[in-house]
Every structure is written in structure tokens, then in C-alpha cells.
Amino acid sequence: MNITVKLNEKTDIFSIISDISDMWSHDANTITVLFDCVCDQIIEGEIFVIISSIINELRQIDKPIIVEFKVNKHCLSMEYAKRIGFFKNLKTDFTFMIQNDYAERQYIEITHLAPSIYNLNDAFLDIFDTHFDLNPESLNSLVFVFDELICNTTRHCQSKNGGYYFCQKNADRNSVEIIIVDSGIGIHKSLNQAFPHYNELTCLEECIKFGVTCGDGRGHGLFFISELLKRNKGEFIAISGSTHLSIKNGEQKTGNNAYWQGTIIKCVFTHNNALPIEQLLEEQNYSR
Amino acid sequence: MDSSIHIQLSKYGQNLGSRMLGKQVLGDINEQIGAYSKIILDFEGVRFMSLSFATELIDALQNHFKEGDIIFTATNSFVKSQINFVLKTNKQVIAV
Numbered sequence: 001m002n003i004t005v006k007l008n009e010k011t012d013i014f015s016i017i018s019d020i021s022d023m024w025s026h027d028a029n030t031i032t033v034l035f036d037c038v039c040d041q042i043i044e045g046e047i048f049v050i051i052s053s054i055i056n057e058l059r060q061i062d063k064p065i066i067v068e069f070k071v072n073k074h075c076l077s078m079e080y081a082k083r084i085g086f087f088k089n090l091k092t093d094f095t096f097m098i099q100n101d102y103a104e105r106q107y108i109e110i111t112h113l114a115p116s117i118y119n120l121n122d123a124f125l126d127i128f129d130t131h132f133d134l135n136p137e138s139l140n141s142l143v144f145v146f147d148e149l150i151c152n153t154t155r156h157c158q159s160k161n162g163g164y165y166f167c168q169k170n171a172d173r174n175s176v177e178i179i180i181v182d183s184g185i186g187i188h189k190s191l192n193q194a195f196p197h198y199n200e201l202t203c204l205e206e207c208i209k210f211g212v213t214c215g216d217g218r219g220h221g222l223f224f225i226s227e228l229l230k231r232n233k234g235e236f237i238a239i240s241g242s243t244h245l246s247i248k249n250g251e252q253k254t255g256n257n258a259y260w261q262g263t264i265i266k267c268v269f270t271h272n273n274a275l276p277i278e279q280l281l282e283e284q285n286y287s288r
Numbered sequence: 289m290d291s292s293i294h295i296q297l298s299k300y301g302q303n304l305g306s307r308m309l310g311k312q313v314l315g316d317i318n319e320q321i322g323a324y325s326k327i328i329l330d331f332e333g334v335r336f337m338s339l340s341f342a343t344e345l346i347d348a349l350q351n352h353f354k355e356g357d358i359i360f361t362a363t364n365s366f367v368k369s370q371i372n373f374v375l376k377t378n379k380q381v382i383a384v
Contacts, residue, residue: 125303125335140336140366147305147338155307155340217307218377220339278369 001028007047007077008039013239013266016047018258020054025259030064040074046179046266048086049110049166055090056112057183057261060161067092084166085109106131107168113153113180115162124167132169132176137276141228142176142269144277148221149180149265155217157184159262175234176269183262187240190214201254204238204245224280225267231275235268292326292359293317298333305336310344317349327353332362342374350378 163182188200208226213219
């Protein structure tokens with residue numbers, strides 16, 4: 001099975017899922033996937049997290065995969081991919097180097113999240129503290145979102161391979177983006193244990209409501225994350241299976257997409273906003 | 289006479305960020321609490337705590353200690369808001 005995936009400035013989460021979705025169901029002896037990087041602009045880091053997740057998940061179940069890259073001489077994305085740990089996660093050596101200054105982009109590189117993780121070490125706090133230049137309220141809210149996303153994944157995804165996360169501040173957009181990707185059972189199967197009558201889309205809509213849980217946990221994490229982002233004019237995208245839910249500018253939308261085994265959550269956290277997480281937690285009217 | 293046990297949480301890190309860590313801390317505490325009637329959770333040096341950690345720890349301790357016998361000290365505003373939330377909502381868990 002040979003797949004060619006074109007990566008360019010138009011590549012987004014949904015297009016990359018569509019391009020690689022067939023890899024989940026293939027029965028060929030070997031998959032050869034060629035990433036054809038044809039642009040002279042930076043490809044978003046989230047694309048590389050998704051690629052890392054599917055390739056390593058398939059490797060985990062002993063599917064032979066050959067990964068190749070075709071890069072033009074003006075390509076800036078491969079050095080960026082290297083800097084954020086993409087090739088390290090693929091265990092692929094890639095020596096193509098172009099010198100560029102990305103000093104304005106602060107990030108936590110693509111990081112494997114083992115299923116049995118006990119605690120995030122304090123290193124990422126130092127990165128947030130030292131390089132992200134956030135006010136104290138925004139820092140608290142960012143750590144809250146980050147912690148809850150990681151707790152959710154380690155708690156519910158049931159993936160042999162765990163997950164991957166990546167976090168980046170975009171100073172020019174006044175935002176911090178977090179993406180966490182797993183190749184586990186997905187939100188539908190997870191919630192279905194407690195709500196067998198819910199379909200895939202209903203599960204996505206329910207999982208961000210207060211107190212909705214598969215029975216393991218209280219069901220508060222995704223509620224507060226989505227609510228915080230909604231009220232602070234951020235962005236929230238959850239993709240699981242063949243459906244997705246997005247919240248942008250306070251508006252919630254749902255739709256279908258190419259199949260993704262597991263769950264992808266993307267959060268765009270607009271910092272230095274008015275509502276800190278403490279205030280959200282202190283509101284009195286939470287009930288279900 | 290009341291006796292209390294003092295738990296310094298910063299030894300687990302300045303970010304208490306996962307449920308599994310909460311389980312680990314709870315396990316450590318369970319080995320020590322014995323016949324103590326009060327517990328002091330000291331957050332000196334702790335900057336962040338996740339809801340998952342707080343829930344895991346506080347819910348279990350509330351089953352062991354009477355109301356008012358869990359004492360939270362040196363909490364910053366962020367940690368305090370998480371604790372207050374967990375205490376406020378601990379009876380609202382949906383049973384499934």
C-alpha cells in the first residue's frame with residue numbers, strides 16, 4: 001500500500017485525517033507513506049502530532065511502515081518539524097536543515113504520553129513560566145487546561161501507545177495552542193459504557209457537559225476546558241471516530257470527518273483574557 | 289485528645305497534575321494515617337493542582353475523616369479555588 005500525502009500551508013487537521021485515514025484499515029503487508037512537503041510556509045505543528053500518533057500506533061501493533069519525505073529546497077517546515085521533536089518521535093533521522101529564526105514561537109515539543117504516566121514533571125511549568133510570558137491568571141488557566149487534557153487522555157483513551165501532545169504559543173496571534181492526540185477507543189466507546197443509547201455525535205455533544213462521565217471520574221474536565229475557551233473567545237475542537245465538535249467565537253458546530261481511531265482535542269487558548277479559571281470554578285450554579 | 293498528621297504535598301512536585309499521582313499520594317497517606325483524627329494538607333510550595341488530583345485525594349479523605357477534620361494550609365488562590373470546587377460538588381457525582 002502506497003500513500004502520498006501532500007503537506008502544504010492549506011493542510012489542516014481535517015485534511016490530514018482524510019489523507020491518512022485509510023492507514024487504519026489497510027491489510028497490506030507494508031505501508032509506504034510519502035510526505036510530499038511542497039510549500040515554503042510553515043505547516044502547523046498539530047499536523048505533525050497527528051502523523052506521529054498514527055504511525056507509532058500502527059508500529060505498536062507491528063504493522064510495517066516505511067516513512068519517506070520529499071522536500072523542496074525552500075521548505076521551512078522540516079526544520080520546524082525537527083525542532084518540535086517530530087523526527088525524534090518517529091525515530092527517524094532527518095538531516096535536512098535550514099537556518100531560520102523562530103524565536104517568537106515558543107513551544108513544548110511533541111511529547112509522547114505513556115498510558116501509565118504518574119505526573120507531568122515540572123519542566124513544562126518552567127517553559128510556560130520562562131518563555132510563554134503570560135500573566136498569572138492566564139498561566140493558571142493554561143496549566144488547568146493542560147493538566148485536564150492529559151488526565152483525560154491517560155484516564156480514558158485505553159490506547160496501547162498512549163498519546164501525543166504539543167503546545168505552542170503564537171505571539172502574533174496572542175494565543176497558545178494545545179493539541180493532544182490518542183489512538184485509543186474514542187469518546188463514543190468510552191461514554192457508551194454508561195450511555196449505551198448515545199450515538200457517536202451525541203457522545204461528543206454530551207462529553208463537554210457538566211457531570212457527564214463514563215463512571216470513572218466526575219465529568220468536569222472537558223466541561224471546564226470548553227467553557228473556559230468559549231467564554232474567553234478561544235477555540236475548541238474535539239474529533240473522535242467519524243465526528244467532530246468545534247466551538248469558535250462562542251458558536252458550537254458538529255459534523256462528520258474522515259475516520260480517526262481515537263480522539264484529537266485541539267484548544268486555542270487566547271491568553272490575557274478576562275475570565276480566569278478560578279472565577280469559573282467559583283460560580284455557584286453547577287448542577288446536572 | 290485530637291491528633292493530626294501533617295502532609296507536605298510539595299514533595300510530590302509544584303504541579304500536582306494527575307489522577308494517578310493523586311492515587312499515589314493517597315496510598316502514601318493511607319499508610320500513615322492510622323488512628324489520626326485530623327489531617328493537615330500543607331500546600332506550601334505547590335503552585336498548581338488539577339481537578340483530577342484534587343478529586344482523587346479529597347473524595348477519599350472525606351470518607352475517612354469527619355467534616356472539618358481535613359485542614360488545608362498554605363493554599364494559593366488557584367489551589368484554593370480547586371479545593372472549594374471539589375468540596376462544593378462532591379455530592380453531585382452522577383452515578384452510572
